[in-house]
Amino acid sequence: MTTPTSASVPAPVTPRAVHRFLTEHDPPTPCLVVDIATVVDRYRGLAAAFPDTRVQYAVKANPEPAVLRALAREGAWFDVASPVEIDLCLDAGADGARLSYGNTVKKPADIAHAHSAGVAEYTCEADSDLDNIAAHAPGAQVSARLLTDAPASVTPFGRKFGCAPTQAARLLVRAAELGLDPVGVSVHVGSQQLDLTAWDPAVAAAAEVFAATAVRGLRLRRINVGGGLGTSYRDAAPTPADYARAIRAAVDHHFPTGAPELVVEPGRAVVAEAGVIRAEVVLVTRKAPDDEHRWVYLDIGRYNGLAETENEAIAYHLEPVPRDGDHSGARTDDANGPVIIAGPTCDGDDVLYLHTPYRLPESLRAGDRVDILATGAYTASYSSVAFNGIPPLPVHCINGHDIDGQSDEGGATRGD
Amino acid sequence: MTTPTSASVPAPVTPRAVHRFLTEHDPPTPCLVVDIATVVDRYRGLAAAFPDTRVQYAVKANPEPAVLRALAREGAWFDVASPVEIDLCLDAGADGARLSYGNTVKKPADIAHAHSAGVAEYTCEADSDLDNIAAHAPGAQVSARLLTDAPASVTPFGRKFGCAPTQAARLLVRAAELGLDPVGVSVHVGSQQLDLTAWDPAVAAAAEVFAATAVRGLRLRRINVGGGLGTSYRDAAPTPADYARAIRAAVDHHFPTGAPELVVEPGRAVVAEAGVIRAEVVLVTRKAPDDEHRWVYLDIGRYNGLAETENEAIAYHLEPVPRDGDHSGARTDDANGPVIIAGPTCDGDDVLYLHTPYRLPESLRAGDRVDILATGAYTASYSSVAFNGIPPLPVHCINGHDIDGQSDEGGATRGD
Numbered sequence: 149m150t151t152p153t154s155a156s157v158p159a160p161v162t163p164r165a166v167h168r169f170l171t172e173h174d175p176p177t178p179c180l181v182v183d184i185a186t187v188v189d190r191y192r193g194l195a196a197a198f199p200d201t202r203v204q205y206a207v208k209a210n211p212e213p214a215v216l217r218a219l220a221r222e223g224a225w226f227d228v229a230s231p232v233e234i235d236l237c238l239d240a241g242a243d244g245a246r247l248s249y250g251n252t253v254k255k256p257a258d259i260a261h262a263h264s265a266g267v268a269e270y271t272c273e274a275d276s277d278l279d280n281i282a283a284h285a286p287g288a289q290v291s292a293r294l295l296t297d298a299p300a301s302v303t304p305f306g307r308k309f310g311c312a313p314t315q316a317a318r319l320l321v322r323a324a325e326l327g328l329d330p331v332g333v334s335v336h337v338g339s340q341q342l343d344l345t346a347w348d349p350a351v352a353a354a355a356e357v358f359a360a361t362a363v364r365g366l367r368l369r370r371i372n373v374g375g376g377l378g379t380s381y382r383d384a385a386p387t388p389a390d391y392a393r394a395i396r397a398a399v400d401h402h403f404p405t406g407a408p409e410l411v412v413e414p415g416r417a418v419v420a421e422a423g424v425i426r427a428e429v430v431l432v433t434r435k436a437p438d439d440e441h442r443w444v445y446l447d448i449g450r451y452n453g454l455a456e457t458e459n460e461a462i463a464y465h466l467e468p469v470p471r472d473g474d475h476s477g478a479r480t481d482d483a484n485g486p487v488i489i490a491g492p493t494c495d496g497d498d499v500l501y502l503h504t505p506y507r508l509p510e511s512l513r514a515g516d517r518v519d520i521l522a523t524g525a526y527t528a529s530y531s532s533v534a535f536n537g538i539p540p541l542p543v544h545c546i547n548g549h550d551i552d553g554q555s556d557e558g559g560a561t562r563g564d
Numbered sequence: 565m566t567t568p569t570s571a572s573v574p575a576p577v578t579p580r581a582v583h584r585f586l587t588e589h590d591p592p593t594p595c596l597v598v599d600i601a602t603v604v605d606r607y608r609g610l611a612a613a614f615p616d617t618r619v620q621y622a623v624k625a626n627p628e629p630a631v632l633r634a635l636a637r638e639g640a641w642f643d644v645a646s647p648v649e650i651d652l653c654l655d656a657g658a659d660g661a662r663l664s665y666g667n668t669v670k671k672p673a674d675i676a677h678a679h680s681a682g683v684a685e686y687t688c689e690a691d692s693d694l695d696n697i698a699a700h701a702p703g704a705q706v707s708a709r710l711l712t713d714a715p716a717s718v719t720p721f722g723r724k725f726g727c728a729p730t731q732a733a734r735l736l737v738r739a740a741e742l743g744l745d746p747v748g749v750s751v752h753v754g755s756q757q758l759d760l761t762a763w764d765p766a767v768a769a770a771a772e773v774f775a776a777t778a779v780r781g782l783r784l785r786r787i788n789v790g791g792g793l794g795t796s797y798r799d800a801a802p803t804p805a806d807y808a809r810a811i812r813a814a815v816d817h818h819f820p821t822g823a824p825e826l827v828v829e830p831g832r833a834v835v836a837e838a839g840v841i842r843a844e845v846v847l848v849t850r851k852a853p854d855d856e857h858r859w860v861y862l863d864i865g866r867y868n869g870l871a872e873t874e875n876e877a878i879a880y881h882l883e884p885v886p887r888d889g890d891h892s893g894a895r896t897d898d899a900n901g902p903v904i905i906a907g908p909t910c911d912g913d914d915v916l917y918l919h920t921p922y923r924l925p926e927s928l929r930a931g932d933r934v935d936i937l938a939t940g941a942y943t944a945s946y947s948s949v950a951f952n953g954i955p956p957l958p959v960h961c962i963n964g965h966d967i968d969g970q971s972d973e974g975g976a977t978r979g980d
Contacts, residue, residue, distance in 0.1 A: 206910075207953075208909075208910055208911075208951065208952045208953075211950070211953065228953075229909065229910045229952045229953060230908075230952055230953035230954055231953065232950060232953030232954070232955070233952065233953035234953075236953065250910065251908075251909075251910050251952070252847070253846050253847050253861040253906075253908045254846065255844070255846055255863070273849065273851075274847055274848075274849035275849075276847065276848070276849070276929065276930045277847060277930075280930075295851055303912065303913070304912055305912030306912050306915065306918070307851065308859075308906055308912050308914070308915055309910075309912075310851070311849070311851050311852065312851060312852035312853075314852070314853070315850075315851070315852055315853065338912070339912070428671070430669050430670065430671055431668070431669050431690055431692065431693060432690075432692070433689065433690035433691075433692070433727070434731075435689075435711055435723065435726070435727050435728055435731070436727065436728035436730065436731055437728075437730070437731065443724075445669045447671070451946065455948075458874070458913065490669075490724055492646075492667075492669045493624075493645065493667075494622075494624055494645045494666065494667050494725075495624075496719065496720055496721030496722050496724050496725075496754065496755070497719070497874065498724070499722065499724055502722070513692065514671075514692045514693075514696075515672075528949075529948065529949065529950060529951050529952075530867065530948050530951050531948060531949050532871075532945065532946050532947060532948055532949070533944075533945065533947050533948070533949055533956045534627070534648060534945060535624065535945050535946050536624045536645045536646055536649065536667070536945075537623075537624075537627065537644075537645060537646035537647065537648030537649035537650075537652065538646055538648070539648070540949045
């Protein structure tokens with residue numbers, strides 16, 4: 149056990165198919181291996197936990213074609229943020245009518261592209277964007293994004309997205325005047341939101357907008373409660389059923405006369421646990437002979453896949469890989485000692501964990517490998533093009549269901 | 565004036581050739597335009613300010629082939645951090661014997677690659693790396709990287725690189741025993757270091773290592789004083805002559821019996837002022853009608869080029885571009901009002917300036933363009949592969965000297 153979890157927290161596990169792939173193929177490091185069967189399993193679990201709710205996958209979490217194809221086959225909806233994400237979904241077999249353009253920052257050409265792709269719904273928070281939607285996606289469904297004060301999530305939005313309820317109500321009334329179809333309100337309480345009470349104030353603000361538009365004769369019908377569903381990394385996240393119960397309770401409470409349609413937008417909760425990054429230890433050293441901490445430098449860092457270690461926001465679970473035929477080496481039952489973990493670039497910010505206490509085997513040495521678990525979300529897509537000449541993180545998508553036979557996804561790679 | 569500079573600080577200017585290129589070609593935004601003539605001019609200025617000093621360009625600052633070709637023609641040395649950076653330099657016409665492998669984090673295969681490319685010199689801070697250098701680059705020149713406590717730079721290294729002087733001395737003695745050529749010590753006081761006193765303690769620590777090895781019969785001959793030479797963004801940076809004087813004074817003070825060879829490693833100071841990013845305003849909005857600040861969303865943000873706005877470390881100078889034929893628009897002499905500036909992705913951290921006070925014209929609206937000055941360093945190479953489906957920053961390298969005729973660099977693009 150190398151991650152600073154409490155005893156009661158279940159550590160993430162490597163999907164069996166990923167373990168087998170890594171053992172059989174021993175791919176060059178670093179790389180991300182994603183098990184599509186696990187993605188599908190997590191999607192189905194969410195769909196079951198959220199009955200009568202549209203489950204809309206946040207493409208940004210992992211836009212791998214194999215991931216999108218599997219989710220399209222499952223009938224998922226997709227939250228898209230740009231023309232490229234739209235095209236990725238269409239190429240994966242998704243129907244444009246199941247795409248929702250959730251980014252409030254879009255150019256007129258982006259909207260026209262989305263409209264020509266048949267995108268059903270657009271989120272907005274400002275008049276100029278609303279005008280552009282009316283001009284380039286006439287008749288489209290429109291939601292207003294609400295600025296809500298949520299308890300701090302692990303990676304909060306701050307005030308970047310959304311507007312005040314009064315402004316949202318005004319925009320939705322104007323949308324109707326412009327010939328658009330104002331469907332409702334969208335909120336987001338911050339990614340990796342571990343506080344189940346976060347949704348209540350957001351749904352309350354949504355109810356305000358429903359009431360304010362109703363008195364102007366506009367009947368809204370939908371709330372998009374956003375993403376934020378967490379993954380168990382260092383701290384345990386609630387289960388999908390826990391999230392569903394909390395969100396449903398907030399909706400029932402603030403809409404006593406009848407709940408609107410619900411949309412939920414998981415990204416991390418669908419793909420994180422399906423992925424494992426295998427990395428190599430490049431250097432282990434003490435800066436001075438009497439230093440307590442060793443510095444461990446990996447071949448992966450903030451700029452080639454671990455962007456969410458910024459400010460040590462996400463503390464991943466690390467697992468040393470036993471050396472082939474040398475079990476005196478970096479085994480998990482070795483004595484562990486404190487380490488600071490850093491990435492391979494010449495950038496001083498490319499330090500993964502300086503303050504978060506990590507321990508790794510005293511026997512760890514250059515050339516050893518470590519697996520970084522639950523890394524299927526927000527990793528490869530953040531890679532830099534080649535900062536310091538270090539290439540983006542290669543991705544191998546495999547399919548646990550097919551791995552004994554011939555997998556159509558097996559060994560597909562990107563970025564190398 | 566839209567950047568919060570004091571009156572005495574000269575704002576960066578757009579190189580004339582870049583201005584002309586943007587006017588004539590009106591390229592799609594966002595994009596970075598780099599004037600190679602300005603790069604050469606800044607390199608020559610540094611070489612003149614640092615006589616009898618090896619000027620070694622830090623490739624990571626901007627690895628564009630046109631930049632590297634121009635500097636190779638000037639006879640520059642190159643600080644490289646990975647096999648890809650080595651190959652880029654060789655492809656640009658640089659001699660392997662003028663490359664210095666400055667990254668202390670390298671795999672055995674990286675060292676072998678460097679050795680086969682003829683790389684002259686390797687920096688190390690740990691025994692295992694030294695063993696690898698001895699094995700894969702026999703006889704190579706080796707410097708030890710020293711951990712030094714420098715005054716805070718704008719983007720400090722913390723303690724990521726380098727070891728204590730005692731350890732450095734021990735490594736260099738061992739290097740000689742391993743048949744390597746221990747040449748000296750390398751230090752780095754942090755990028756964008758505006759405090760001229762930063763180098764004195766670093767050079768003092770280097771002198772300690774020289775003394776500690778001398779008593780063991782080893783005569784070191786070189787100090788690499790690193791980079792850190794600043795660019796005037798929000799705060800004025802010292803001139804190259806100022807830096808050279810301060811560094812020379814530190815060396816003369818700590819090496820009274822004779823100065824060793826000097827190496828300086830500028831990156832930012834060579835390329836920053838040569839580049840301008842042209843961006844488009846995608847959305848201007850108030851979150852509530854009575855908000856003082858407008859939010860201005862650009863089509864460039866932290867994940868497609870402006871990585872150094874993390875924690876608002878670098879406050880770039882922004883210049884609104886007058887609208888074609890509509891001078892009632894976003895002109896610099898319009899009344900300015902306070903703004904918060906954000907990027908185009910759905911990521912809550914993709915906010916450029918929330919705390920740093922920026923003002924932009926009240927008339928600014930979606931579709932207007934802004935130029936972001938002195939952005940030739942640490943921008944395009946940090947771009948993500950496609951977070952949120954937003955492509956990496958395209959780069960156009962032009963050559964101001966040739967622009968009236970036929971430029972061999974003109975219109976060269978990358979990333980689109």
